[in-house]
Amino acid sequence: MLSCLLSGGCTQGVAAVAATGLFDAGGPFSVVGVSVPDAPILAQLIVFAVLLGGIYGLVALGLTMIFGVMDVINFAHGALMVVAMYALLYISEATGVSPFLVIPFAVLLLFLLGAGIYRVTIAPIIEAPQENQLIVTFGVLLILVSTIEIIFGSDPRSLDLDLGSFDVAGVFIPEGQLYALIIALVALVGTYLFLQRTMLGRAIRGTADNRDGAQYVGINVPRIDALTFGIGAALAGLAGAVVPLFQSFTPFLGDRYLINAFVVVVLGGLGSFPGAFLGGLVVGFLQVFGSFYLDGSLYQVVIFLVFILVLLVKPEGLLGGSADE
Numbered sequence: 001m002l003s004c005l006l007s008g009g010c011t012q013g014v015a016a017v018a019a020t021g022l023f024d025a026g027g028p029f030s031v032v033g034v035s036v037p038d039a040p041i042l043a044q045l046i047v048f049a050v051l052l053g054g055i056y057g058l059v060a061l062g063l064t065m066i067f068g069v070m071d072v073i074n075f076a077h078g079a080l081m082v083v084a085m086y087a088l089l090y091i092s093e094a095t096g097v098s099p100f101l102v103i104p105f106a107v108l109l110l111f112l113l114g115a116g117i118y119r120v121t122i123a124p125i126i127e128a129p130q131e132n133q134l135i136v137t138f139g140v141l142l143i144l145v146s147t148i149e150i151i152f153g154s155d156p157r158s159l160d161l162d163l164g165s166f167d168v169a170g171v172f173i174p175e176g177q178l179y180a181l182i183i184a185l186v187a188l189v190g191t192y193l194f195l196q197r198t199m200l201g202r203a204i205r206g207t208a209d210n211r212d213g214a215q216y217v218g219i220n221v222p223r224i225d226a227l228t229f230g231i232g233a234a235l236a237g238l239a240g241a242v243v244p245l246f247q248s249f250t251p252f253l254g255d256r257y258l259i260n261a262f263v264v265v266v267l268g269g270l271g272s273f274p275g276a277f278l279g280g281l282v283v284g285f286l287q288v289f290g291s292f293y294l295d296g297s298l299y300q301v302v303i304f305l306v307f308i309l310v311l312l313v314k315p316e317g318l319l320g321g322s323a324d325e
Contacts, residue, residue, distance in 0.1 A: 040170050045288055051177040053284025057277035058184035058242070059257045060264040061191060062235030068271025069208040069228040071130065072122060075137040077261065078254025079144035080233050081240030084110050085249045086148055088241045089157055099159050099244065103183075106241040107234045114233020118226045126225065148251040158248035176246030183242050184277070187235065192273050204228055208271065260287075263307050269317030278318055282306070 059081070066074050084106045091106070092099045117140055125132045163175035195201035207214040207224045215221045239257070243249060264283050268275025283303055290299025310318065 043169075043171050045292060046285075047171050047173060049285040049288040050281065051174070051181050051284070052288060053281035054181035054184040054277070055177070055239070055242070055280070056257070056260055056264050056283050057280025058180070058187055058235070059239040059261040060268070060276040060280055061184075061187060061273065062232040062239065063261055064265045064268070064271055064273065064276045065191070065235060066229055066232035067265065069204055070122075070126070070225055072126075072133050072229075073130070073137070074229075074232065075134060075258075076117070076140040076144060077232075077236050078256075078258030079141040079148075080110055080114065080236040080254075081243070081257060082148055082249070082251055082254040083113065083144055084237035084240030085244055085253070086152055086157070086251075087237075088244055089159060092159065099161065099241075100179075103238070103241045107237045110237025110240075111230045111234035114236075115226050115230035117233070118229035122229060123222065123225070126222075145251050145254070152251070154250055154252075156248040156250050159244045161245065163245065174246060179245055180242040183238065187238055188273060188277050191231075191235070195273075200227070260303065263303060267307060267310055267317055269319040272317065272319045275317055275319030282318075 063074060063077050066072050087106045087109055088099055088102050091097070091102045121136050121140060122133060125136060165172055165174040195205055203214070203219050204224055207219060207221055211221055240254070243253070260283050264279035265276060267282055268277070268279030286303045286306060287299050290302045294302070
């Protein structure tokens with residue numbers, strides 16, 4: 001059930017578990033007419049929400065990186081995740097190496113692939129209207145997904161892993177999702193420190209602030225763009241590489257994550273890395289608690305209603321800058 005919930009495509013979600021009696025919504029008290037679950041169940045829901053939110057935040061990091069510097073909305077982000085999933089599977093099975101040790105190779109592969117995609121498809125139209133870039137990245141999505149499907153087929157695949165779970169004060173914590181959350185936090189901190197503490201990171205931030213000004217002071221903006229797109233693809237690869245740790249996957253799984261990742265990026269604030277993680281947590285909580293209280297996929301309606309509300313009240317996002325920027 002949790003793997004299904006974390007995939008973003010589960011139609012029953014936590015509600016399916018509620019039907020079994022494990023999650024009895026009839027708690028000891030209610031708030032404004034809404035039943036509040038008992039403390040252990042509430043703690044379990046919070047754990048699920050944080051795990052899911054961390055994964056969404058990791059998925060959104062690459063999107064916000066590319067948009068924040070280049071103003072390019074990368075529709076191929078989910079497909080890049082899928083490439084990493086299958087790269088991890090193939091390398092691990094071919095070499096017998098632990099999938100955890102293969103993750104860095106998948107990230108490197110996606111960095112190179114991302115830089116190549118930028119050079120071939122984005123660089124020639126970087127100054128063109130944004131809809132051109134949307135169409136091109138959508139085309140890249142179709143090419144990548146179709147290629148993966150031709151090579152590996154469309155049947156669900158999974159790693160030969162049995163990570164299990166452990167119990168903390170009666171709260172069930174799946175190890176695969178916990179490792180994914182830890183990797184997400186490390187990626188967030190590492191990317192932030194890279195941008196803040198290194199000369200290359202400052203060049204990227206300078207390009208994001210003022211592309212013309214960066215070029216005037218000697219920054220090679222096209223090279224920075226290629227590097228940025230490569231890093232964004234590498235972050236997508238990292239997100240894709242952790243997904244097989246806790247669920248099976250198909251060539252189309254990336255689309256499920258991509259939809260909510262766009263919501264996460266806008267909620268947190270375009271170009272904001274802490275905002276991407278905060279937005280991921282918001283969406284994670286909305287999905288888990290929405291699945292607990294609502295039938296089917298109605299939680300997705302709640303997510304988009306909150307998304308619209310934030311756009312109306314704070315268009316720049318929760319941690320974004322001025323809406324005029």
